Each structure stands twice: as C-alpha cells, then as structure tokens.
Amino acid sequence: xxSGASRADGPHGSGGRAGSGDGARSSGPAAPAxxxxxxxxxxVVGSPGSPAPTVRWAGTEAFLLDCGSLPEVVxxxxxxxxxxxxxxVDVLAAATTVLVSFASARTARAGASAVGSVAPAESAGEQxxxxxxxxxxxxxxxxxxxxxxxxxxxxxxxxxxxALWTAAFGGFAPGFTYLVADGDPLDVxxxxxxxxxxxxxxxxxxxxxxxxYPRSSPGGWQxxxxxxxxxxxxxxxxxxLIRPGDTVRYRAVRELVTVADDATVAPARPxxxxxxxxxxAPGMQTLVQDLGRPGLGDLGVPSSxxxxxxxxxxxxxLVGNDAPAEVLEVTLGGLSLTARGHHVLALTGAPVxxxxxxxxxxxxxxxxxxxxxxxxxxxxxxxxxxxxxxxARTAPAADTEPPVDTASAVDAAPSGHVRSVPFxxxxxxxxxxxxxxxxxxxxxxxxxxxxxxxxxxxxxxxRSTDVLSGTGPDPVAAGDExxxxxxxxxxxxxxxxxxxxxxxxxxxxxxLRIVPGPRDDWFTPESLxxxxxxxxxxxxxxxxxxxxxxxxxxxxxxxxxxxxxxxSEGVVTGSLQVPHSGVPVLFLAxxxxxxxxxxxxxxxxxxxxxxxxxxxxxxxxFEVAEVADTARTSPPQAxxxxxxxxxxxxxxxxxxxxxxxxxxx
Numbered sequence: 001x002x003s004g005a006s007r008a009d010g011p012h013g014s015g016g017r018a019g020s021g022d023g024a025r026s027s028g029p030a031a032p033a034x035x036x037x038x039x040x041x042x043x044v045v046g047s048p049g050s051p052a053p054t055v056r057w058a059g060t061e062a063f064l065l066d067c068g069s070l071p072e073v074v075x076x077x078x079x080x081x082x083x084x085x086x087x088x089v090d091v092l093a094a095a096t097t098v099l100v101s102f103a104s105a106r107t108a109r110a111g112a113s114a115v116g117s118v119a120p121a122e123s124a125g126e127q128x129x130x131x132x133x134x135x136x137x138x139x140x141x142x143x144x145x146x147x148x149x150x151x152x153x154x155x156x157x158x159x160x161x162x163a164l165w166t167a168a169f170g171g172f173a174p175g176f177t178y179l180v181a182d183g184d185p186l187d188v189x190x191x192x193x194x195x196x197x198x199x200x201x202x203x204x205x206x207x208x209x210x211x212x213y214p215r216s217s218p219g220g221w222q223x224x225x226x227x228x229x230x231x232x233x234x235x236x237x238x239x240x241l242i243r244p245g246d247t248v249r250y251r252a253v254r255e256l257v258t259v260a261d262d263a264t265v266a267p268a269r270p271x272x273x274x275x276x277x278x279x280x281a282p283g284m285q286t287l288v289q290d291l292g293r294p295g296l297g298d299l300g301v302p303s304s305x306x307x308x309x310x311x312x313x314x315x316x317x318l319v320g321n322d323a324p325a326e327v328l329e330v331t332l333g334g335l336s337l338t339a340r341g342h343h344v345l346a347l348t349g350a351p352v353x354x355x356x357x358x359x360x361x362x363x364x365x366x367x368x369x370x371x372x373x374x375x376x377x378x379x380x381x382x383x384x385x386x387x388x389x390x391x392a393r394t395a396p397a398a399d400t401e402p403p404v405d406t407a408s409a410v411d412a413a414p415s416g417h418v419r420s421v422p423f424x425x426x427x428x429x430x431x432x433x434x435x436x437x438x439x440x441x442x443x444x445x446x447x448x449x450x451x452x453x454x455x456x457x458x459x460x461x462x463r464s465t466d467v468l469s470g471t472g473p474d475p476v477a478a479g480d481e482x483x484x485x486x487x488x489x490x491x492x493x494x495x496x497x498x499x500x501x502x503x504x505x506x507x508x509x510x511x512l513r514i515v516p517g518p519r520d521d522w523f524t525p526e527s528l529x530x531x532x533x534x535x536x537x538x539x540x541x542x543x544x545x546x547x548x549x550x551x552x553x554x555x556x557x558x559x560x561x562x563x564x565x566x567x568s569e570g571v572v573t574g575s576l577q578v579p580h581s582g583v584p585v586l587f588l589a590x591x592x593x594x595x596x597x598x599x600x601x602x603x604x605x606x607x608x609x610x611x612x613x614x615x616x617x618x619x620x621x622f623e624v625a626e627v628a629d630t631a632r633t634s635p636p637q638a639x640x641x642x643x644x645x646x647x648x649x650x651x652x653x654x655x656x657x658x659x660x661x662x663x664x665x
Contacts, residue, residue, distance in 0.1 A: 055112050056097075056518035059602030060105040062572045063112050064518050065098040070168055070180065073098055077169070078245070079120030081298075085111035092297040092570040093169040093244060094594050099297070099570025105605075128167065128245030133212065134253045135161075135203050139223035141191070145205060148188045156224060157252055159185040165210055165248040170240070171568065171594040174300045174469050175214030175232025177242040184208040194220030201227050203250070210250075212242075215470075228256040234459055234471065240299045273483035275341040277450060279476055280434065283334025286476040287544075288454060289447075291324045293462035293471075297570065297593040304466035307544055307589045307612035308445055311349035314500040315449035318346035318426045320491040325453035326463050328476065330446045332615075333439040337448075339429040343484065344451035344493055346426045348500060350443030350613055354421035357434050425496035426451075443503040443613035451493065452485040467544050468590040501609045509535060510618055512586075512607045513625035514576065519566065519598035523578070527558040531576075531584070531600060532622050540616040546577075547586040547614050557582025558600065568596040574603035574611065576622075588612055 053072065056064040067073045077093035080100060084091065087107025092099040102108035137157045146153045163181035170177050190206045195218060198204070202213045204221035213219065214231035231241045242248060279286075289312065292305025306312035306329055313323040328335065333352045347354065421427055421435065429435055440446055456463050456473055465472040476482075504510050520528060534555065539548040551557065558578050570593060571577060576584040577597045584600065588611065603611055604625045614620060 055115065057112075057515065058099065058518045058570075058572050058599065059515055059574055060604060061103070061108045062099060062101040062570075063108065064569060065100060065115065066096065067098065068096055070095065074168060074244075075120050075122065079118065085114060087111065090295045090297050090303075092593060094171065094569040095169075095567035097567070097569040099572070101294075101570075101572060128243065128247060130247045130249065131242055132249050132251055133203070133227050133229050134256065135225040135227050135250050136254070136256055137203075137225040137252055139203065139225045141222040142224045145186070145188050145222050145224055149186060156186065160205075160210065160224065161250045161252050163250075165250070167242050167244050167246040167248060168209075169244050170298045170300045172300055172592070173214055173217060173232075174471065175240045175242075176211060176300050177231075177240070177244065177246075179210045179242075179248055180208060181210070186210070188222050190220040191222060194218055198223065199226070201229070201231075203227055226256070238299075239460065244298055273340070273455070273481065275343075275484050275486075277343065277454075277482045277484065278338045278340055279478055279480040279482065280336035280338055281334065281478055282476045282480075283330055283332065283336075283437070285331040286335050287329045287465040287467075288326055288456060288473045288476065288482075289329045289464050290326045290462055292464050292589065293460045293466075296460060300469065300593060301460065301471060302466055302468055302590050302593055303573070304462070304464040304468075304472065304590050306447065306464075308349050308447065308501060308609040310500040310609040311445075311447045312449075314424070314497065315346045315348040315447040316453075318348070318424065318494040318497065319344050319449045319451040320426075320487065320493045321449060321451065321453050325449065326456065328448040328454075328482075330437060330448060331444060333437045333446060335437045335446075335448065336434060337429075338434045339431055340481075341431050341484070343429045344426050345429050345435070346449050346494075347421060347423055347437070347446055348449075349445050349447040350440035350503065351423055351499070352437045352440045352446045353423075354435055354437045356419050356421060356427075356429060357436070358417055358432065422496065424499050426493045440615075442506050442615070443501075444615040445612060450484050451491075452487045455483040455485045466590050468592065501613060503610065503613050504618075508619075510610060510614060510620050512611055512620060512622055513604045514601040514622050515604060515625055516601050517599070518602075520600050522560050522562045522566070522598040523600055524559050524561045527560075527582075528600070530555065530558060532624060534621075536584075536620045536622075538614045538616050538618045538620060542614070542616060544588050544590040546588055546591055547611060549583050549585075549620070551581075551583055558584065560598070562598075566596055566598050568594045571595040571599060572602060574605070574608050575599045576601045576603070586611060 053068065053076075054066040056066055058064055065076055067076060073093050073096060077091060077098050080088070080091040080098065085100070085102070085107070087103045088100060088111060089103055090099070090101040092101075100108075100111060102111055137153075137160075142153055142156065146156050149156060149159075151159060163183075163185045165179040165181045167177045168180045186205055187208045188205050197216055198213050198219040198221070200213055200215045202219075202223050203225040204211055204213065204219070204223050206221040211221070212227060212229065212231050229241060230236075233239055233241075289304075289306040291309065291312075292303040293301060294303040296303075306327060308329075312327045312329070315327050316323055316325045329349075330352075333350075421437075437446065437448075454463065459472045463473060465475060514532075516528070534552055536549040536552065539550045542548045559582060560578075571587060571591060573587055573589060573591060575587045575591070575595070577587060577595050577599050578584045579597045586603065587595075588608075601622070603622075
C-alpha cells in the first residue's frame with residue numbers, strides 16, 4: 001500500500017496563496033465559539049470587545065473556532081494553550097481557525113459551552129524568543145520573486161532581512177512554521193508546478209508567508225535562499241527551533257559553515273537482550289505502535305498511534321499490560337518472530353492464523369532460560385500449549401516466580417513440534433520457538449502484544465512509528481531484536497475474549513457512521529445525499545495516513561457549492577476530506593495535522609477501529625449516526641448543550657443530532 005493519502009497544502013500546494021490551502025498539511029489560527037446560530041453548521045459565540053466567532057463541530061470530540069483573522073487566531077490560541085478546558089487534548093492554530101480537541105464528546109460539549117464566557121486578553125501568552133536565521137540568498141526562484149514583486153533581487157533580500165517576522169502557526173511538517181510580518185513586505189504566489197523535492201534548509205515565500213523547510217520534501221513555495229539552521233531535532237528540547245509566538249530575523253551571509261542535514265536521525269537500536277523477540281520476517285509492513293503522541297499538532301507532529309486502538313488495547317489487556325503499552329501492528333500478516341526467553345503473546349484485530357514451531361537452532365539462552373517475564377511459563381505449560389490452560393490461572397508476581405525448569409520447558413515444545421495459535425487469547429511462546437503469522441482472512445491490521453511490552457527508546461514521549469512525518473522507530477525489519485520489558489508485580493493474563501472489532505467478511509459491505517461537518521455547507525445537496533446514498537470502494541493506495549476510495553461508477557463525485565479555496569485548518573482522525581477530484585479521503589492515525597480541502601463529515605469515534613481495518617477492495621457505506629452511536633462507549637450521550645434559543649437561520653446539528661443527511665444550508 002502506498003504512502004501519502006492526501007495532497008499537501010502550503011509547501012506542497014501548486015496554486016493559490018499560502019494559507020488559502022489547497023492540500024492537507026498546513027495549519028492555521030484559532031477562534032472563539034458562539035451562542036447564536038450563524039451560517040449553517042455554526043454556533044456563534046461572542047466575547048466583549050471582540051468579533052463574534054463561530055463554533056463548527058469537527059466530529060463529536062473536537063470543534064473549530066472560526067475567528068476570521070490571524071490576530072484573533074493567535075489571541076485565542078494563546079489563551080487556550082495557557083488555560084485549557086477540562087479534558088482538552090490539543091489546541092491547533094491555523095490561518096483563520098483554531099481546532100480544539102477533547103478526550104470525549106462530553107468534555108467537548110462542556111468546552112464549547114464554556115467558550116462564550118471566555119474573554120482572552122490581547123496578549124494572552126508569554127512572549128516568544130527571538131531567533132536569528134543566517135541565509136545565503138541564492139535560491140532558484142530569487143529572480144522570479146524579484147520580477148513578481150518589482151523589487152529586484154537586492155530589494156527582495158533587503159525586504160526579507162529588514163522585516164521582523166512572527167511565527168504565527170505550525171503545520172505541514174514537524175518544525176515547519178508559518179511566519180508573517182507587519183505590512184506584508186513580500187507577497188508572491190506559489191509556483192505553478194511544485195517541486196518533487198525541496199532541499200532541507202530552503203528559505204521560501206508563498207503568499208505573504210515566509211518559512212524554512214526543516215527537511216527534504218515536495219513543495220511549491222518560491223525558494224529565495226538556504227540556511228544551515230536545524231529547524232527540527234528530536235533530541236533537542238524543544239525539538240522545534242521556531243515555535244508559534246517566536247520572533248524571527250533573517251540575516252544575509254555570504255556562505256554557510258555547514259549545510260542543513262535532511263536525514264532524520266533514527267533512534268538507536270537497543271543492544272542484544274536476553275529477553276526479546278527476534279524478527280525473522282516483517283511481512284508487508286510491521287510497525288511499533290502505542291497510543292501515540294497527542295498534543296504536538298502546533299509542531300506539525302501527527303498524534304499517530306495504533307490505527308485500530310480498540311484491538312491494540314484488547315491485545316494488551318489479554319497479556320496483562322496497560323492499554324498504552326507497545327504492540328506490533330502487522331499489515332496483512334506475514335510476520336515471523338523467534339523468542340529469546342519465554343513470553344506470553346496475544347493476537348487481535350484482523351483475524352489471522354498462525355503456527356508455532358521449534359527453531360532448528362538452539363536459542364542462546366536455552367541452557368539458562370530467562371525468567372524476567374512473570375508468569376510466562378505458568379501461562380502455558382501444557383505440552384500442547386493449550387490457551388485454555390494458559391488463561392485459567394493468573395500470573396504470579398515477578399518477585400515470587402519460581403525458577404524455570406529448563407528441561408520441562410524445552411520438552412514442552414520439542415524440535416519439529418507444530419501447534420496453532422489462538423486468536424484473541426493469550427498464548428505462550430517458549431524460548432527458541434518461532435511464531436509465523438499467515439495472511440489475514442479479512443480486515444487489514446493485526447495487533448501483536450507481548451507481556452511486558454517492548455523496551456524501545458521513546459521519541460517525543462511515544463514509541464509509535466508515524467509514517468507521515470517519519471517520527472518514531474523505523475519500520476520493523478528482518479534481523480531486528482525487540483527487547484521486552486520485565487513484567488510489573490501483580491499483573492495477570494486475561495481470559496479469551498471475542499474480537500473487539502467486528503470486521504465484515506470479504507465481499508460484505510462495511511458501514512461507517514458519520515456526523516456532518518465541519519464544512520458540509522461547502523457542498524451541494526446532491527453531494528451530501530450521494531455521500532450516504534452510494535457505495536464507496538477502498539482503493540489500493542490507502543495507508544495509515546488515510547483511506548482512499550476509487551472513482552465512483554454510479555454517478556458524479558461529490559461537488560462543491562463553493563468554489564473558493566479554503567484556508568487551511570486543523571483536521572481530526574476520521575475526517576472525510578474532499579479534494580478537487582470529489583472523491584473523499586478518510587483520515588486515519590497518521591493524517592496531516594491540517595488540511596486545505598473541506599471536510600464534509602467525520603466518522604464517529606466508535607467506528608474508527610473498523611475504518612482502520614478497511615482493506616483494498618472493501619465496499620463501504622456511510623450512514624448518519626444516531627445519537628447513541630456518537631460516543632466511544634455504548635451508553636447514549638446526553639443531549640447537546642444549547643447556550644441560546646434557536647435562531648431563524650438554519651443550523652448544522654451538534655455532534656449528537658442526526659436529523660440531516662443531505663439538505664442544503
């Protein structure tokens with residue numbers, strides 16, 4: 001499956017001005033929420049002395065504050081970053097909006113209700129630092145910028161270095177920050193044709209913005225120079241050289257001592273461990289995942305984490321781990337592992353069959369087996385590895401575990417012995433044994449948890465692999481040794497469970513429930529009806545960034561009622577973003593933090609695990625959610641808040657209302 005589920009905005013975009021957004025990767029400013037009905041889909045909120053911004057619901061656990069101007073965005077973003085609402089997970093500024101995300105629908109409703117009583121100060125946050133960037137002004141587009149502005153090359157350099165630039169918001173990529181200056185001293189369009197690769201350290205212009213590319217990437221901005229300043233370094237605290245609120249001065253130099261390095265520094269691989277899983281074959285793609293790194297959207301870092309979080313949590317529960325523990329996310333099966341020491345594992349997610357065989361070569365620890373995993377041998381000491389035997393007992397604490405009987409442990413899995421692997425139940429993998437997973441019978445991603453979790457270095461507080469930004473561990477490769485944590489005392493393995501996610505059989509249609517908005521008013525009534533009225537087929541170029549769909553054969557794609565460009569704004573997991581092709585992209589765990597295409601609807605949180613299991617060729621239908629379907633848990637949510645009587649202007653339902661499917665605003 002290929003990478004890149006959506007065209008990028010800002011540096012990637014090929015048309016329009018920076019900040020108007022024709023893609024999926026630039027961010028923008030924040031705004032307040034409201035109490036009176038504004039345009040369709042909005043709740044208007046006012047604060048004394050400020051314009052009346054609007055609240056646009058982005059699913060059930062987030063909303064956009066539509067401020068209308070960058071100064072208002074900066075003001076609201078600074079206030080909410082310093083004074084978060086209860087349950088607030090992230091606040092992300094963009095060109096005219098602020099995305100506020102929450103841990104639940106309940107806390108999101110409470111936050112939206114409280115916005116009307118918030119009056120952020122004109123200078124709500126602390127003053128940022130001043131950062132100086134040395135620049136050699138020899139960019140490939142310098143002459144073109146000189147022609148477009150009429151300033152000449154020297155005039156462009158003087159305007160660029162003479163301005164005091166302010167970091168307004170982040171997005172597009174980790175460390176990429178949009179800079180603005182009073183009076184807009186330089187205003188140029190993007191290139192007609194984006195470059196496939198812009199070198200790291202390139203100093204660029206687009207619209208009224210200036211920025212520096214932190215790493216090599218595609219981009220459509222005008223390149224006027226280069227710098228050796230390191231914009232993004234995961235080993236630095238903070239990792240971003242420029243953060244929103246900072247002041248930036250460009251300084252012209254004749255040469256640079258070093259050239260910016262666009263190579264991502266990979267986390268060091270741990271030294272060989274006595275208690276580990278050794279990768280013989282990774283299959284199509286195997287990644288280390290946990291619950292991700294939320295809260296870093298302003299730095300351009302996606303939250304990432306397991307695509308099917310429900311199955312990842314179930315796998316950890318079965319082996320006695322906490323929910324945030326690391327799992328292996330295996331796409332379409334094919335993984336092969338050899339145990340070093342005794343382990344307890346569990347498989348969940350996409351149903352797979354697997355077999356355990358005794359390795360022909362003795363394990364280095366066979367003569368002195370590791371006992372660092374509490375209860376590993378107790379969890380499955382029957383000669384046939386029967387999971388029922390394994391799960392009928394609890395695991396003893398690590399400090400009370402009796403010494404492993406080497407002879408009986410080896411006899412439990414003699415050379416050449418083959419046994420099958422249970423699904424959604426813990427099982428033992430003895431020292432020297434090899435686990436092989438077949439291709440998933442349906443679905444896409446299988447989660448493999450090991451008792452204790454994987455002992456790998458953290459990157460920005462998480463061990464997740466983010467395929468969009470390249471943050472986190474490298475994809476698992478043949479020969480990798482994955483050390484396993486010791487098991488804390490008092491942890492017990494679980495009992496067999498039914499699968500957490502019901503994945504349709506091949507040939508059946510998957511149904512995903514949605515909430516309209518935040519930009520459903522940008523589409524025609526016919527398009528809104530077509531979204532839920534037709535069947536969509538998953539395309540082969542889907543990945544963890546997003547699910548793409550094939551061009552529909554039963555009529556036109558989704559058409560807009562508004563043709564102008566949308567200023568880039570924050571997007572949430574589950575968003576159905578609609579590019580100019582009219583075929584939606586369903587954002588998954590590694591989606592860009594911002595997007596410049598309108599989002600017609602958002603999949604409810606309860607259906608995101610199923611969305612992560614949509615294999616190419618799967619047919620999908622979207623249904624507008626009932627009230628009880630919008631929450632993560634089964635009990636129905638309370639009625640949405642109302643801060644003022646209904647107005648005469650038609651309004652979009654709040655996340656728990658489902659009365660509209662395709663009506664126009």
